[in-house]
Amino acid sequence: MDDRHLLTPASGRRDQNARALNARAQNARDLTVRELARRWWRPAIVVLVLSAAVVWRLVAPGLGAPPNLEIATAATFLAVLLLRNRWAAVVPFVVVAVSDALIGNTQIMWFTWSAWAVVGVGAILARRLKGPGRYAAALGVGVGGSLWFFAWTNFGVWLLDGMYPATLDGLLASYVAGLPFLRTMLLGNLVLVPLAAAVATLVERAEARSPLPALQA
Numbered sequence: 328m329d330d331r332h333l334l335t336p337a338s339g340r341r342d343q344n345a346r347a348l349n350a351r352a353q354n355a356r357d358l359t360v361r362e363l364a365r366r367w368w369r370p371a372i373v374v375l376v377l378s379a380a381v382v383w384r385l386v387a388p389g390l391g392a393p394p395n396l397e398i399a400t401a402a403t404f405l406a407v408l409l410l411r412n413r414w415a416a417v418v419p420f421v422v423v424a425v426s427d428a429l430i431g432n433t434q435i436m437w438f439t440w441s442a443w444a445v446v447g448v449g450a451i452l453a454r455r456l457k458g459p460g461r462y463a464a465a466l467g468v469g470v471g472g473s474l475w476f477f478a479w480t481n482f483g484v485w486l487l488d489g490m491y492p493a494t495l496d497g498l499l500a501s502y503v504a505g506l507p508f509l510r511t512m513l514l515g516n517l518v519l520v521p522l523a524a525a526v527a528t529l530v531e532r533a534e535a536r537s538p539l540p541a542l543q544a
Contacts, residue, residue, distance in 0.1 A: 369409040369530065376402045376523075377418055384426040395508040399423070400446050400472050401519035404465060407450040408527035416447030438483030445479075446472040465524040469516035477509040478502075 380402040387396060399422045406415040423443060427436070449472060453464030481501045484490060491497035 372526075372530070373402075373406045373409055373415070373418070376405055377421060380418075380422045381425045384422065385429060393511040395512040396515045397512060398515075398519055399443065400469065400516050401523040403443075403447055404450045404453070404468055404520050405523035405527055407447075407454045408461075408524065409530060411454060413451045413454075416451050419443035419447055434487050435480060435483035438480050438487075442476045442479045445475050461524050461528070462521055465521040466517070469520035470513065472520075473509065473513040473516050476512065477505055481505040 376398075380398045383398055399419045402422065403416060403418040406418040407413070409415075420440065420443060423440060446468065449464075449468045453461065453468060456464050481504075482498070484505075485493075485498045485501040491501045
């Protein structure tokens with residue numbers, strides 16, 4: 328019997344596997360820098376905005392920015408829309424955690440962080456909206472998030488900080504003192520959160536005009 332007939336099936340399988348490996352390698356080489364950038368530009372934008380939110384929280388007081396002018400709410404909204412994942416709602420926690428590690432936090436930390444959690448939930452609920460509904464949701468998150476943050480954190484100040492009497496008058500005094508902070512946060516989010524929605528829409532339109540070529544199997 329000719330031994331070559333016994334070796335042919337195994338040899339054919341090896342050749343088939345080798346061709347498959349070569350095809351995968353060719354597909355990998357076919358990924359241009361532009362295509363790789365297209366695959367990763369959404370996470371890259373989120374990382375950039377996240378870094379800007381952290382840096383802004385650190386440098387804003389030194390720049391003389393109005394108190395409570397923050398971009399974490401807008402960064403959260405944008406991250407949820409771009410990544411299309413509920414876990415993107417952790418963006419405000421990353422911003423606060425990193426900046427708190429550098430500048431410290433107050434004893435109302437749990438009130439601050441839980442207030443951001445509600446903002447993240449609001450962004451998650453709006454992540455599938457398109458068109459005018461997206462911008463209406465952006466305004467809702469901007470206004471609702473600002474009002475909730477003001478109400479909850481000032482309650483925490485009254486409850487834990489010792490600055491105000493533990494009476495209804497003390498609670499009202501805490502809210503009155505926080506009104507300038509609310510005004511700045513509210514006005515900022517009325518601009519920045521809809522702007523985040525606009526950025527997400529521009530990203531989607533850019534992708535629709537220039538779709539990423541499908542890779543061969």
